[in-house]
Amino acid sequence: MGITIGLTGGIASGKSTVSNMLREKGIPIVDADRIARQVVEPGEEAYQNVVEAFGTDILQQDKTLDRKKLGNIVFQDEEKRNILNSIVHPAVRKQMLVEKDQYLNQGYKAVVLDIPLLFESHLTELVDHTIVVYVDETTQLERLKERNKLTDEEAMQRIQAQLPLQKKVDMADAVIDNNGTIETTREQVNRMITKWNLV
Ligand SMILES: CC(C)(COP(=O)(O)OP(=O)(O)OC[C@H]1O[C@@H](n2cnc3c(N)ncnc32)[C@H](O)[C@@H]1O)[C@@H](O)C(=O)NCCC(=O)NCCS
Ligand SMILES: Nc1ncnc2c1ncn2[C@@H]1O[C@H](COP(=O)(O)OP(=O)(O)OP(=O)(O)O)[C@@H](O)[C@H]1O
Known part of the structure; x- marks a missing residue:
């Protein structure tokens, strides 16, 4: 009953770019970053737990x-990151x-997480x-610094908070080269849609 595809990559490697292309073709996307923001909105259970763990200093006015x-x-x-993850991830997984x-029950052939x-x-x-x-390390660093207005060091820290992208490439069923x-990325996405018969 429908195919579920997991779309991943490194920070700023182009997941949103690719998922927008898939969405334009009519494939529903479930975006973990979007859900991770929703579950920490004031009033949500995870919000309460984050404030208890990190204090009110991390709140805006x-x-x-x-x-x-x-x-x-x-x-x-890393320790603090693990604490945040342990609060946010279960709520994200459940909502995803x-x-x-919901999408599969509506009859979509495929859904992308x-x-x-x-x-x-x-x-x-x-x-x-x-x-x-996938992107190579220099491209990743440049795109991340540019998009998030980060210093070299801040961008490197974020990249290092994840598994090396090359390891993910080794584990993937399919790779999209976004260098x-x-x-050229759109062409690869369209070929994949055809190959896996996603729409
Ligand atoms: C630390 C937070 C507040 C920073 O928020 P910010 O708006 O600056 O970034 P955003 O949420 O848009 O994430 C941007 C990217 O950072 C990377 N990232 C986010 N959280 C993590 C994490 N815990 N570990 C490694 N990489 C992460 C992802 O590649 C993500 O796409 C936020 O990322 C967060 O709450 N993270 C914990 C939840 C999480 O793991 N989210 C990722 C998907 S479930
Ligand atoms: N092929 C490309 N050429 C030039 N710029 C690109 C290309 N693909 C993506 N970008 C830019 O690189 C940045 C990162 O792309 P995107 O936001 O899609 O990555 P992401 O993997 O979704 O990031 P994150 O998970 O960190 O949110 C964006 O500013 C995007 O506009």
Whole structure:
């Protein structure tokens, strides 16, 4: 009853770029980053737990999380990152499964779960196939620094908070090379849609 694809990669390797291309073709996407933001909105259970673990210092005046501040804390401290993960990930996993089932029950042939930490968090059991969006290290660093306005050091810390991208490539069922232009990436995405009969 429908195929579930896990889409992953490294930070700023191009997952959102690829998932937007898939969405344009009519394939539903369940985005773990989006859900991870929703589950820590004020009033949610995970929000309460994050504030208890990290203190009110990580809140903005309107009581929402100061994501930049929390990011600066957890990306330079593995122990703190593990604490945040242990609060947020179970809620994300649960909601992803709910949304995936909704799409499959609606009759879609395939649904894509866009999960940055698909391999790190041992979530491959949730999917039938894995796709890794790959870029080389220099391109990754440049695109990350540019997009998030980070220093070299901040960007390196974020990259190092994940499994090396090459390891993910080795574990993937399929790889999309996003070093080139948007158009060359789109061609690879379209070939994959045809090969796996996703729409
Ligand atoms: C630390 C937080 C507050 C920083 O927020 P910010 O808005 O700056 O970044 P955003 O959420 O858009 O994430 C950007 C990228 O960072 C990477 N990333 C995020 N969290 C983690 C993590 N715990 N470990 C490794 N990489 C991570 C992912 O590649 C992600 O795509 C936020 O990333 C967070 O709450 N992380 C914990 C939840 C999580 O693991 N999310 C990732 C998918 S479940
Ligand atoms: N082929 C490309 N050529 C030039 N720039 C690109 C290309 N693909 C993506 N980018 C840019 O690189 C940055 C990272 O891409 P994107 O946001 O899709 O990555 P991501 O893997 O979803 O990142 P994250 O998981 O960290 O949110 C963005 O600013 C995007 O516009």
